[in-house]
Every structure is written in C-alpha cells, then in structure tokens.
Amino acid sequence: MYAEPSHAAEFAATAAAVLADPALGGRPYTVTGPQSLTFTDQIGILSQVTGRDIAIKHVSRQEWKAEMAEYIDGPVGDALLDYWQSCDGRPAELTPVVEDLTGRPARTFTSWAGEHRAAFLN
Numbered sequence: 001m002y003a004e005p006s007h008a009a010e011f012a013a014t015a016a017a018v019l020a021d022p023a024l025g026g027r028p029y030t031v032t033g034p035q036s037l038t039f040t041d042q043i044g045i046l047s048q049v050t051g052r053d054i055a056i057k058h059v060s061r062q063e064w065k066a067e068m069a070e071y072i073d074g075p076v077g078d079a080l081l082d083y084w085q086s087c088d089g090r091p092a093e094l095t096p097v098v099e100d101l102t103g104r105p106a107r108t109f110t111s112w113a114g115e116h117r118a119a120f121l122n
Helices: 008-020 039-050 061-068 074-087 097-102 109-115 117-121
Strands: none
Touching: 008 097, 039 109, 039 117, 061 074, 109 117
C-alpha cells in the first residue's frame, strides 16, 4: 500500500493560510506530502535516518487484528485492513495544496523522520 505522509506542520501552515485569507475559506483542501511511499519505503527511510536496521515482519490479517485489539476495535480494524487492501499496489494521489497555500513545497517524509529521529531511538 502507498501513503502520502504529511508533515504535521503542513496542516498548521495550510490552516493558517486559509484563516488569514477569507477568500480561501469555505471549501475543502486535501493536504498531502510530496511523495507517494509504501510502508516499506517509509521503514527504509526510518532505517536510514536512525542508522538502524529495521526488520519487516509480514503478518496475517488475524495476527494484525490480535496485536492491535487493545488499540483498534474489531470492526474498525476490519475497515482499515479492507481499505489498505483496496489501495495495495496503487500510488496515493498527491495534491499541490501545501505549495499553493503556503508558497513553498510540502516537507518530505525524510525531513519529518529526521526531525523526530530521537523518538525512534528510544
């Protein structure tokens, strides 16, 4: 599955831009990062940023649900797994919203990972 990881600061920056200009209000905006990355791509970036090898363990649907049961209710977990399965192999759609509203390109997942490197080293 592909995702378009978005830096949390992009949501704040785009919201500020919309709030600062009344002409931009009243419509939806889809904020995305600048890259469509698989979960494996994201793990690879985290591995590079931390300098650590990160093992990828493929689990069955049932194993995932058992591991996540404490955090995600069964029907919600099923819906999430169904969504991920429906997106498997298809790059995520990207938007230019961040650059259009802020005047600068969206930050990359690598940038976000570098800023949060310490959290992954604990």
